[in-house]
Amino acid sequence: xxxxxxxxxLNFWGNKDKxxxxxxxxxxxDKDIEKLAQCKExxxxxxxxxxxxxxxxxxxxxxxxxxxxxxxxMIEKDKSQYVSAGxxxxxxxxxxxxxxxxxxxxxxxxxxxxxxxxxxE
Numbered sequence: 001x002x003x004x005x006x007x008x009x010l011n012f013w014g015n016k017d018k019x020x021x022x023x024x025x026x027x028x029x030d031k032d033i034e035k036l037a038q039c040k041e042x043x044x045x046x047x048x049x050x051x052x053x054x055x056x057x058x059x060x061x062x063x064x065x066x067x068x069x070x071x072x073x074m075i076e077k078d079k080s081q082y083v084s085a086g087x088x089x090x091x092x093x094x095x096x097x098x099x100x101x102x103x104x105x106x107x108x109x110x111x112x113x114x115x116x117x118x119x120x121e
Contacts, residue, residue: 005033007115017065020076024069025082036044036087040117043098048113049106062101066115067091087119091108 027110036042046066068074072086088095106112 005031005036005117005119007031007117008023008112011079011083017068020065021069021074021078022080022082024066025075025080025085028070028117029082033087033117034084036117036119037084039087040095041097041120042095043116043118043120044096044100045116045118046099046101046113047104048101049111051106051109051111054111059101059103060101062113063099067096068097070117084087087117 005028007024015053044063046062048062068091070085070087071089071091073090075083075086
C-alpha cells in the first residue's frame with residue numbers, strides 16, 4: 001500500500017531551520033501526515049520555485065530541512081508540539097529510500113515549495 005501527502009506553497013529560505021521544520025510539521029499535520037506513520041519506507045520529492053535573485057545556498061540544505069522535519073528524533077530535539085508529524089524514527093537510509101529535488105526559476109516571482117512524501121508499508 002502507498003500513501004501520499006502533498007504539502008504546497010511553502011517558502012523557507014534563511015537561517016531558521018528549527019522554525020522552518022516546525023512550519024512544515026504544522027502544515028503536514030493539517031494534511032493528515034499521520035496516515036504515513038504505519039509505513040516502513042519513504043520517498044520524498046521536493047520541487048522549489050526560487051527567484052533568480054535568491055541565494056539559497058547549498059542544494060543539500062533544502063533536503064536536510066525537509067527530511068529532518070518528519071524524523072521523530074529531531075521532533076524531540078526541537079521540542080516541537082507537532083509530535084504526530086513524526087513518521088520515521090530518524091533520517092537514515094533504513095527509512096528514507098529515495099529523495100529528489102528540483103529547483104526551478106520562479107518565472108512569476110512567487111517563491112514556493114511543493115513536497116510529496118510517499119510511504120510504503
